[in-house]
Amino acid sequence: MWELSRGGVITVARPVEFGVPRKTCYRRCRPGQPWQRLLPGVLLLGSGSPTRRQWVDGALLYGGTQALVTGLEACRRQGLRGPGIAANGIQLLVPASCKVSSVGPVTVERTTRMPRPVVVDGMAMAPLVRAVLDQCRRLTTPDPVRALLTEAVQRGRLNPEVLVRELEAGSDRGSALPREVLRDVIRGARSVAEIDAMNVWRLSGLPEPVWNQPLRDGSGEYIGTPDGYFKKIRLAWEIDSYDFHFAKEDYAKTLDRNARYAAAGIALLQTLPSRLRTEPEEVAAELRAAYEARQLNSTQVEDAGLGQANIPWEERK
Numbered sequence: 271m272w273e274l275s276r277g278g279v280i281t282v283a284r285p286v287e288f289g290v291p292r293k294t295c296y297r298r299c300r301p302g303q304p305w306q307r308l309l310p311g312v313l314l315l316g317s318g319s320p321t322r323r324q325w326v327d328g329a330l331l332y333g334g335t336q337a338l339v340t341g342l343e344a345c346r347r348q349g350l351r352g353p354g355i356a357a358n359g360i361q362l363l364v365p366a367s368c369k370v371s372s373v374g375p376v377t378v379e380r381t382t383r384m385p386r387p388v389v390v391d392g393m394a395m396a397p398l399v400r401a402v403l404d405q406c407r408r409l410t411t412p413d414p415v416r417a418l419l420t421e422a423v424q425r426g427r428l429n430p431e432v433l434v435r436e437l438e439a440g441s442d443r444g445s446a447l448p449r450e451v452l453r454d455v456i457r458g459a460r461s462v463a464e465i466d467a468m469n470v471w472r473l474s475g476l477p478e479p480v481w482n483q484p485l486r487d488g489s490g491e492y493i494g495t496p497d498g499y500f501k502k503i504r505l506a507w508e509i510d511s512y513d514f515h516f517a518k519e520d521y522a523k524t525l526d527r528n529a530r531y532a533a534a535g536i537a538l539l540q541t542l543p544s545r546l547r548t549e550p551e552e553v554a555a556e557l558r559a560a561y562e563a564r565q566l567n568s569t570q571v572e573d574a575g576l577g578q579a580n581i582p583w584e585e586r587k
Contacts, residue, residue, distance in 0.1 A: 282295050340400060343360050347395060350422060365384055366382045403448060419452060430456045475558070504568070508538065541553055
């Protein structure tokens with residue numbers, strides 16, 4: 271019987287096809303017997319605790335031949351970590367005409383927009399763009415939505431515009447939070463810290479910087495890619511964490527980067543990501559002060575009649 275199963279998971283209908291009476295199947299699932307009932311109509315050919323893979327296979331068998339795994343489970347099996355989101359149940363997509371309902375750890379969502387499946391390790395999954403947004407629609411606080419969407423762009427290499435189109439094509443239910451986060455992702459945010467930085471920038475009342483723009487000097491040599499960059503006054507804003515600088519080689523890279531900024535005549539403001547959350551008003555004030563000081567310095571340089579030798583080539587008209 272094992273060879274007819276998916277790693278020990280099988281529908282009741284399958285052994286019945288081979289002559290095992292339905293009553294016998296369920297009798298073998300009683301306490302002390304070798305099998306167990308995993309989901310309605312789905313059995314586990316063993317008495318131990320089901321593995322995560324067996325739960326996923328069981329959910330797909332329960333959902334029917336067109337069912338797809340979506341949400342966090344599909345995200346993680348396609349390479350995302352989904353930081354800060356607990357992996358509880360399994361979310362299924364099924365066609366609108368399908369009669370199965372949510373049960374136990376399996377949440378069933380009927381849809382008229384069944385996507386083309388992606389097969390991962392023999393399991394039918396929703397494409398990553400759909401899986402990410404199906405999960406985001408079920409989240410009720412901003413932080414996990416920010417974490418998942420920025421990871422989808424960075425690690426999953428999803429184009430933010432593709433995420434927006436998928437969001438707009440679906441239901442409005444649960445779309446407000448992901449839509450708000452995607453506005454900042456489209457601006458250039460590639461991490462939760464950068465979204466927090468955008469919120470602080472809004473508090474500052476300053477002109478908007480460009481986000482994550484690579485800078486090169488007059489010879490085309492790479493300088494850096496600041497989180498935020500105020501072109502007019504050549505002020506770079508970097509969100510630098512303790513974690514990144516803990517290793518000696520990372521600290522050395524940061525010093526090299528700062529030296530390149532200095533050599534190119536670019537002022538630098540560094541901020542810890544934790545302060546964006548705990549002290550947003552204070553950081554906004556520091557950003558304004560750095561901007562105003564740089565603005566004054568730039569005016570003095572122009573009045574002195576100095577040239578543009580150190581201005582990154584992207585900024586020259």
